[in-house]
Amino acid sequence: MNQNTVLTQQKGAAFWKKNRLSIIAIAVLCVAAAVMLRTRYLAMILDFICIYTIAVTGLDLLFGYTGQVSFGQAGFYAIGAYTSALLSKNLGVPPILSIFIGALLATVFGVIIAFPASKLVKHFLSLLTIAFGLMVYTFVNSCSALTGGPSGITGIPKVSIFGLELGSYQSYFWLVAILMVLVLITKKNIINSRVGRAFIAVRENPHAAAGMGINVAKYKIMAFAISAFAAGLAGALYAHMIRFISPDTFTKDQSNMFMTMLLFGGIATMSGSVIGAAAITVMTELLQQFAAYQTLIYAVLILIVLFLLPNGTVGLFSKLKAAVRKRGQKRKPGKEGTPQ
Amino acid sequence: MSETNNVMLEVQDLTIRFGGLVAVNAVNFQVQKGSIFGLIGPNGAGKTTLFNMISGVYKPTSGKVLFDGQEIQGKPAYKVNSLGIARTYQNINLFKKMTVLENVMVGCHSRTHCGLFASVLRTPAQRKEEKEVVEKCRDILEFMDLGDKADFLASNLSYGEQRRLEISRALASDPKMILLDEPAAGMNGAEKEELQRTIRKIADKGITVLLVEHDMKLVMNVTHQICVISFGKRIGYGTPEEIQQNPDVIEAYLGGGLDV
Ligand SMILES: Nc1ncnc2c1ncn2[C@@H]1O[C@H](COP(=O)(O)OP(=O)(O)OP(=O)(O)O)[C@@H](O)[C@H]1O
Ligand SMILES: [Mg+2]
Numbered sequence: 001m002n003q004n005t006v007l008t009q010q011k012g013a014a015f016w017k018k019n020r021l022s023i024i025a026i027a028v029l030c031v032a033a034a035v036m037l038r039t040r041y042l043a044m045i046l047d048f049i050c051i052y053t054i055a056v057t058g059l060d061l062l063f064g065y066t067g068q069v070s071f072g073q074a075g076f077y078a079i080g081a082y083t084s085a086l087l088s089k090n091l092g093v094p095p096i097l098s099i100f101i102g103a104l105l106a107t108v109f110g111v112i113i114a115f116p117a118s119k120l121v122k123h124f125l126s127l128l129t130i131a132f133g134l135m136v137y138t139f140v141n142s143c144s145a146l147t148g149g150p151s152g153i154t155g156i157p158k159v160s161i162f163g164l165e166l167g168s169y170q171s172y173f174w175l176v177a178i179l180m181v182l183v184l185i186t187k188k189n190i191i192n193s194r195v196g197r198a199f200i201a202v203r204e205n206p207h208a209a210a211g212m213g214i215n216v217a218k219y220k221i222m223a224f225a226i227s228a229f230a231a232g233l234a235g236a237l238y239a240h241m242i243r244f245i246s247p248d249t250f251t252k253d254q255s256n257m258f259m260t261m262l263l264f265g266g267i268a269t270m271s272g273s274v275i276g277a278a279a280i281t282v283m284t285e286l287l288q289q290f291a292a293y294q295t296l297i298y299a300v301l302i303l304i305v306l307f308l309l310p311n312g313t314v315g316l317f318s319k320l321k322a323a324v325r326k327r328g329q330k331r332k333p334g335k336e337g338t339p340q
Numbered sequence: 341m342s343e344t345n346n347v348m349l350e351v352q353d354l355t356i357r358f359g360g361l362v363a364v365n366a367v368n369f370q371v372q373k374g375s376i377f378g379l380i381g382p383n384g385a386g387k388t389t390l391f392n393m394i395s396g397v398y399k400p401t402s403g404k405v406l407f408d409g410q411e412i413q414g415k416p417a418y419k420v421n422s423l424g425i426a427r428t429y430q431n432i433n434l435f436k437k438m439t440v441l442e443n444v445m446v447g448c449h450s451r452t453h454c455g456l457f458a459s460v461l462r463t464p465a466q467r468k469e470e471k472e473v474v475e476k477c478r479d480i481l482e483f484m485d486l487g488d489k490a491d492f493l494a495s496n497l498s499y500g501e502q503r504r505l506e507i508s509r510a511l512a513s514d515p516k517m518i519l520l521d522e523p524a525a526g527m528n529g530a531e532k533e534e535l536q537r538t539i540r541k542i543a544d545k546g547i548t549v550l551l552v553e554h555d556m557k558l559v560m561n562v563t564h565q566i567c568v569i570s571f572g573k574r575i576g577y578g579t580p581e582e583i584q585q586n587p588d589v590i591e592a593y594l595g596g597g598l599d600v
Contacts, residue, residue, distance in 0.1 A: 186460050189459055189460050189461075189462055190456070190459055190460060193454065193459030193466065193470070194448075194449065194452055194454050194455075194459065194469075194470075194473075195454075195455065195456050195459045196459070197438075197442060197445055197446050197449075198446070198449060200435065200437070200438060200442075201435050201438070201446045201449075204435035204436060204437055204438065205433050205434070205435055205436075207397070207433055208429065208433035208434070208435065209435075209446070210396075210397075210416070210417040210418045210421075211395060211397075211417050211418075211421060211426075211427055211429075211433070212418075212421060212426075212446050212447050212449055212450070212509065212510075212513060213418050213421035213422045213449040213450025213451075213513055214418055214446070214449050215416075215418045216418070222456060226456075
């Protein structure tokens with residue numbers, strides 16, 4: 001008995017030591033969120049951070065882990081948003097259901113795009129995904145009968161769960177936050193699995209991946225589908241949060257924003273998509289008066305990342321951490337190699 | 341019929357053309373089950389190209405590849421692997437940003453089954469499979485003498501270690517036959533000795549070995565049968581002793597390369 005307690009304590013201590021930075025970070029984030037939730041405007045920003053994190057997490061599985069670039073995520077974002085908005089407004093489908101139907105329809109489009117995409121690399125893939133985003137934009141902009149054209153859709157129903165209406169940004173936060181956490185857990189489980197290893201293997205060396213029994217096209221398509229689901233989910237959540245959508249939201253700037261968030265936060269990491277989504281959202285808000293220069297600002301950020309922070313903000317943090325560790329370990333000789 | 345049962349691999353009139361170049365020209369050979377078979381020839385002879393056709397990277401222009409009695413030419417590489425052929429690469433093709441252990445775990449892909457939903461939900465079956473995969477891969481790393489490097493990034497290994505990791509990864513797919521493309525390249529004398537022992541140990545497990553290697557001492561020591569090709573054509577076929585006597589082979593190597 002006694003031994004067991006000691007063991008549990010040791011385990012707890014080890015867990016704390018290993019994860020203390022994450023635990024502290026999460027605690028700080030919770031306090032910050034609690035403070036922000038007291039103001040309507042700040043709650044809105046929090047909601048946006050959660051929604052963008054969902055979309056960026058999907059893009060990370062596609063681009064960061066599987067090595068498939070996409071500059072057309074706004075297309076999936078739009079499909080999720082319009083599908084859920086139309087189903088709930090015109091057909092009376094409960095929003096909590098239509099949100100997932102929107103995400104699933106985006107997934108279907110993800111698979112359709114992925115078939116040609118899985119055969120393309122680099123700039124050809126970029127062009128295809130840009131074209132896809134443009135096609136969706138053109139469709140929602142011109143097919144007025146269905147989408148309301150340039151004037152968009154107003155009066156999108158509020159989400160309610162078990163009769164509880166999520167009408168304010170504050171109450172909506174709980175929905176998007178829970179979904180964001182679920183999406184992050186999903187990502188963590190995927191990357192630590194046979195599927196995730198297949199993704200990384202495809203990114204690192206498609207030739208060798210095929211040689212080791214991985215059906216490269218299948219996993220590329222799967223990654224596209226997952227990223228489309230996440231973007232579609234985020235788009236649907238956006239639609240029911242703002243309760244008004246129009247084509248302006250779903251331009252290539254939106255795709256570029258997701259990519260900027262991912263690159264800025266750091267690709268192929270757990271925290272990168274959260275940090276990137278939060279930093280760029282806040283930055284965009286602070287620079288509201290320069291909205292006309294948004295694309296320019298993103299471009300500059302991407303250049304900064306490419307030249308100064310190849311592993312994003314997360315990479316900067318781990319570099320700092322490693323530097324601090326190194327100072328601590330200087331007195332311990334005989335540490336050879338670089339594990340991990 | 342009873343003869344075919346002992347044949348792991350049969351290559352029949354295998355030919356591939358790249359534009360005007362016939363890189364492999366009507367090559368025939370048979371590899372007995374459980375044997376160590378050498379494939380040698382001067383630079384550019386077509387050895388790697390033969391490996392690429394057997395392992396599904398290239399589709400032959402004509403001819404057949406029979407693996408365990410089944411025609412496999414033209415099948416995609418991932419299917420060939422799941423049928424039981426694993427390979428290593430002349431130009432090391434590791435997953436550089438993965439750890440040594442993870443590289444080997446990827447090798448288990450075709451012998452494991454858990455898909456996307458099992459992984460997302462972390463079902464008990466999925467967790468059990470993951471645990472088994474880790475155990476199996478650690479055993480393989482011990483076998484290949486890389487046990488203490490499990491958590492290193494693949495790119496941080498020495499050249500010889502990277503070659504051993506390629507073999508480890510190939511072994512993880514429980515192959516019936518393993519194709520080794522110049523596994524001794526870049527190794528020092530001691531590492532080559534060790535490699536020779538390892539190749540024998542792999543064959544002792546019942547895995548048929550197909551070996552491409554320029555180190556003649558190693559090839560002559562370790563193989564049972566050898567096929568020699570030059571400019572895509574077979575110029576010699578037999579036991580190591582026979583090959584060393586073969587005038588065509590000696591000629592192709594200009595008397596220089598065959599010193600044992
Ligand atoms: N994909 C390809 N396209 C065109 N030519 C090719 C291709 N692959 C191989 N070749 C040519 O086929 C010939 C055989 O090459 P291969 O790599 O099989 O030789 P090798 O016997 O493995 O030589 P080495 O001992 O140098 O590795 C060479 O002339 C090579 O240039
Ligand atoms: Mg070669």
